[in-house]
Amino acid sequence: MTKGQTTKKVCVGNVALGGGEPIRIQSMTTTKTADVEKTVAQIVALEKAGCEIVRVAVSDEADALAIKEVTAKIKTPLVADIHFSPKLAVMAIENGADKVRINPGNIGGETEIRYVADCIKTHHIPVRVGANTGSIEKNFLEKYGRSAEALVESALYNVRLLEKFGVEDIVISVKASDVPLTVRSYALLAQKTQYPLHLGVTEAGTTEAGVVKSAVGIGSLLLSGIGDTIRVSLTDDPVREVYAAQHILRACGMEENYVEVVSCPTCGRCAWESMSLANKVTEFVRPYKKKAKIAVMGCVVNGPGEAKDADLGIAGGNGVCMLFKKGETYKKIAACDAEEEFLKEIRLLLDGE
Numbered sequence: 001m002t003k004g005q006t007t008k009k010v011c012v013g014n015v016a017l018g019g020g021e022p023i024r025i026q027s028m029t030t031t032k033t034a035d036v037e038k039t040v041a042q043i044v045a046l047e048k049a050g051c052e053i054v055r056v057a058v059s060d061e062a063d064a065l066a067i068k069e070v071t072a073k074i075k076t077p078l079v080a081d082i083h084f085s086p087k088l089a090v091m092a093i094e095n096g097a098d099k100v101r102i103n104p105g106n107i108g109g110e111t112e113i114r115y116v117a118d119c120i121k122t123h124h125i126p127v128r129v130g131a132n133t134g135s136i137e138k139n140f141l142e143k144y145g146r147s148a149e150a151l152v153e154s155a156l157y158n159v160r161l162l163e164k165f166g167v168e169d170i171v172i173s174v175k176a177s178d179v180p181l182t183v184r185s186y187a188l189l190a191q192k193t194q195y196p197l198h199l200g201v202t203e204a205g206t207t208e209a210g211v212v213k214s215a216v217g218i219g220s221l222l223l224s225g226i227g228d229t230i231r232v233s234l235t236d237d238p239v240r241e242v243y244a245a246q247h248i249l250r251a252c253g254m255e256e257n258y259v260e261v262v263s264c265p266t267c268g269r270c271a272w273e274s275m276s277l278a279n280k281v282t283e284f285v286r287p288y289k290k291k292a293k294i295a296v297m298g299c300v301v302n303g304p305g306e307a308k309d310a311d312l313g314i315a316g317g318n319g320v321c322m323l324f325k326k327g328e329t330y331k332k333i334a335a336c337d338a339e340e341e342f343l344k345e346i347r348l349l350l351d352g353e
Contacts, residue, residue, distance in 0.1 A: 008169075010169040010170075010196060013076075013077030015052055015053055015077050017053075018196030019196075024228065024230075025050060025053070025229075025246065025249070027238040027239075028057070028231065028241075029054065029238065033057055035066075036066050036070055039070055040074060042238065043078075046238060047076050052077075053229065058082050058089075058092050059088075064091035067097055068095040071098075072096075079099040079128070080097035083102070083103070085107075086113075086115050086116045090119045093119050100120065103135055103158055104116075104158045104161035105157065117162055117166065118165070121166055126169035127162065130173040131173065131174050132173075132174070132175045132176060135154070148188045151174040152185055155172050156172075171196050172193060173198040174186060175202035176201070177201065179216050182202075197229075198228070198230070199218045199226070199230045200231045204234060206236065210233065214233070214248065215247075219252055222254060246258070256291055257290055257291055258289065259285035259292045259350065261294050262294070263295070263296040264298045265298075274296055276339075277296050280343070281346065288350050292311050292350060293307075294346060299317065300322055304328070305327060307324075308326060308327030310327075312346060314342050316335055319334065321333050321334070323342065323345060
């Protein structure tokens, strides 16, 4: 399922985003890019988790030069994150970056911007212009204060700097750690441009709070038809960012080929370990890329009825669990055998089709 708003399509390596393409999941490595072994290992883990575009920090020449070796060992398109140095931007592109993330305003004057723009055009790669509340130019802050208008005008100012030198494949982001400000900023930006938008809540925090803030911000924008690619920013293993992004897309109805696991919160009627099984089932089905619905319900009072549309479900009672399909009971098993038997049934369902 793709979003409704039409934006310009750009290609990051072999991955297209914008223009009605599926919402693309991004993340960023936490390794020193020049440490090729660690960087590649982390990118491979991100690929396995479902990351479609990966970004690396380029802080020095060693990082820029390492991109050539890293890209030779991965499948995912690579984005080089550059600040302040036109030289590093050009080095990263010449060593195989599929996209760069820059702010033209902090690269230098027109000579430096043209230098980078010419390299971008020569190698036919896109560029992301990222504005956030920490990088708004002074004149926009003075005019608008810390607001959506300031963020959007800052981003569009930097976009125009690139457009002046003929760069046309541009992706834009306007991130804040404040969720309402982030949403207002992207909504305003979507009214002013046809460039694809990279969504995210910056500095969202550690996992629990960060996932909630990202889900609220990114999810509300996606449901409004805004956004082409997303990155969930967490102070955690970046693989968790990818899993969180997948859950956001699924909750918004924008990903179909996955196994949905529904489970009740349980109550005093629950007389078996349904919580533990729900977690194990969630991990068990994660690798499957097919549409199915599995239910783990705490009791038999409402379980089968509440999960009537599930392809396969389980509900527990006094030492006994019932397995059901589409709300209809078809098998009784001992609660002590629930995990083994239910996982066996799930495997038959998912592997047997």
